[in-house]
Amino acid sequence: MPPKKAVEDVTSNVVAFGRVRKNLKMGCVGLPNVGKSSLFNLLTEQSAPAENYPFCTIEPNEARCAVPDARYDFLCDLWKPPSMYPAYLQVTDIAGLIKGASQGEGLGNAFLSHIQAVDGMFHIVRAFDNDEVLHVDDSIDPVRDLNTIQSELCKKDLDILQKTIVAEEAIVRKAGGKYKMLPLFTETTTKIKAMLETDKPVRDGSWTPAEILLINEKMQLITTKPVIYLVNLTMKDYLRQKSKYLPLIAKWVTEHGGTPRDIVPFSIEFEEKLYALREEPTKLEEFMKECKVKSKLDKIITEGFTKLGLQYYFTAGEKEIRCWTIQKGCLAPQAAGAIHGDFERGFIKAEVVAYQDFHDLCEGGKSMGPIKAAGKYRQEGKTYVVQDGDIIHFQFSMFLAFLPRTKRLLLASKAISAVPKIAKD
Numbered sequence: 001m002p003p004k005k006a007v008e009d010v011t012s013n014v015v016a017f018g019r020v021r022k023n024l025k026m027g028c029v030g031l032p033n034v035g036k037s038s039l040f041n042l043l044t045e046q047s048a049p050a051e052n053y054p055f056c057t058i059e060p061n062e063a064r065c066a067v068p069d070a071r072y073d074f075l076c077d078l079w080k081p082p083s084m085y086p087a088y089l090q091v092t093d094i095a096g097l098i099k100g101a102s103q104g105e106g107l108g109n110a111f112l113s114h115i116q117a118v119d120g121m122f123h124i125v126r127a128f129d130n131d132e133v134l135h136v137d138d139s140i141d142p143v144r145d146l147n148t149i150q151s152e153l154c155k156k157d158l159d160i161l162q163k164t165i166v167a168e169e170a171i172v173r174k175a176g177g178k179y180k181m182l183p184l185f186t187e188t189t190t191k192i193k194a195m196l197e198t199d200k201p202v203r204d205g206s207w208t209p210a211e212i213l214l215i216n217e218k219m220q221l222i223t224t225k226p227v228i229y230l231v232n233l234t235m236k237d238y239l240r241q242k243s244k245y246l247p248l249i250a251k252w253v254t255e256h257g258g259t260p261r262d263i264v265p266f267s268i269e270f271e272e273k274l275y276a277l278r279e280e281p282t283k284l285e286e287f288m289k290e291c292k293v294k295s296k297l298d299k300i301i302t303e304g305f306t307k308l309g310l311q312y313y314f315t316a317g318e319k320e321i322r323c324w325t326i327q328k329g330c331l332a333p334q335a336a337g338a339i340h341g342d343f344e345r346g347f348i349k350a351e352v353v354a355y356q357d358f359h360d361l362c363e364g365g366k367s368m369g370p371i372k373a374a375g376k377y378r379q380e381g382k383t384y385v386v387q388d389g390d391i392i393h394f395q396f397s398m399f400l401a402f403l404p405r406t407k408r409l410l411l412a413s414k415a416i417s418a419v420p421k422i423a424k425d
């Protein structure tokens with residue numbers, strides 16, 4: 001008799017690099033003295049040391065910042081509940097890397113485990129001229145700096161790859177012929193090696209879902225992590241929205257697998273000025289009127305959150321408005337699991353209204369009446385892929401929640417097997 005097919009617990013229809021969990025982190029990466037800790041402090045309102053000397057940061061600093069969202073503000077204003085919980089982005093401030101870091105230069109290899117512990121990178125690029133702030137390579141040249149960091153990360157990944165291949169070969173040898181190296185493993189590692197040897201990050205390759213799953217399982221590469229390039233300009237350049245470095249940086253990013261959306265020009269000097277004026281509203285207003293440009297901190301947070309493949313849905317009621325962070329592509333039962341495991345195990349259905357429909361139809365009230373009347377209050381089942389900003393009320397049963405797992409999965413498997421697996425673009 002053929003072995004029984006295992007019942008798979010399908011949690012999402014997206015196959016992507018990286019870990020599947022909701023508390024993913026963005027790490028601040030770049031050369032020393034480029035403004036990583038200063039940005040970290042501004043984003044998270046911390047006071048990590050950010051002094052004017054290279055390698056000021058040694059051990060990583062971690063904190064979180066609320067994700068700004070006008071939709072959340074609207075719901076909070078409408079309900080005015082006693083408890084309100086926005087979504088949060090976790091941010092880690094990491095030590096600076098220099099040329100040769102992968103071979104132990106500067107603070108050496110410690111950076112590897114620190115970058116491995118995050119899920120995406122804010123790559124901070126210095127584009128501010130200032131003789132008082134030392135540059136480790138003596139001059140301002142953002143393209144050279146981008147190449148330095150990219151090359152060090154690729155070299156480090158080559159090390160990881162080599163170690164993974166050696167470990168896999170040892171397993172095959174030990175098995176004494178019972179087990180052969182999978183062709184998928186050999187083909188994938190050959191492809192990765194060719195990319196890394198020419199300083200191309202693995203994320204820029206084109207990969208099948210099977211290759212992505214293999215990479216996730218076998219090696220913790222750092223160049224699979226998504227990147228946002230944050231370009232730190234002088235206040236003068238930021239105010240005039242022009243910098244001689246920006247076109248060069250944009251060219252480099254687009255030639256290296258990125259898109260213009262992956263670049264966020266900002267200015268620590270400008271953001272620190274706004275921060276210093278935060279308790280003087282009149283002066284702040286005058287300054288903002290004068291300069292006609294806005295802070296970029298909100299954009300940095302939301303872009304970071306999106307880059308990690310995260311999104312959230314809302315629960316809204318008299319007691320609480322809350323954002324529940326989930327991975328993009330998450331199915332309704334697993335989204336319910338963000339609230340409590342019993343909600344996932346005992347999931348019956350989700351009552352859903354898209355935020356925009358609620359906003360447009362609520363007539364300034366909290367009632368779902370007008371939304372139902374317009375046919376926009378939906379009942380969704382186990383295969384529903386939750387959308388960013390859905391307002392959801394889950395129905396669940398304690399009876400189902402306490403059924404043994406295999407029985408529950410068997411009951412669910414028919415419906416769930418209809419959900420296609422797709423590779424993240």
Ligand SMILES: Nc1nc2c(ncn2[C@@H]2O[C@H](COP(=O)(O)OP(=O)(O)OP(=O)(O)O)[C@@H](O)[C@H]2O)c(=O)[nH]1
Pocket residue numbers: 030031032033034035036037038039049050051052053054055056057058094095096097128130133232233234267268269
């Ligand atoms: N003029 C100017 N100085 C800046 C700017 N951004 C950062 N600095 C200064 O540069 C110095 C280093 O800033 P940090 O934020 O500590 O830099 P870092 O990248 O964390 O440096 P390491 O921890 O050494 O890797 C500090 O004195 C900052 O005030 C900027 O946009 N303009």
Ligand SMILES: [Mg+2]
Pocket residue numbers: 036037038049050056057093094095096
């Ligand atoms: Mg620092």
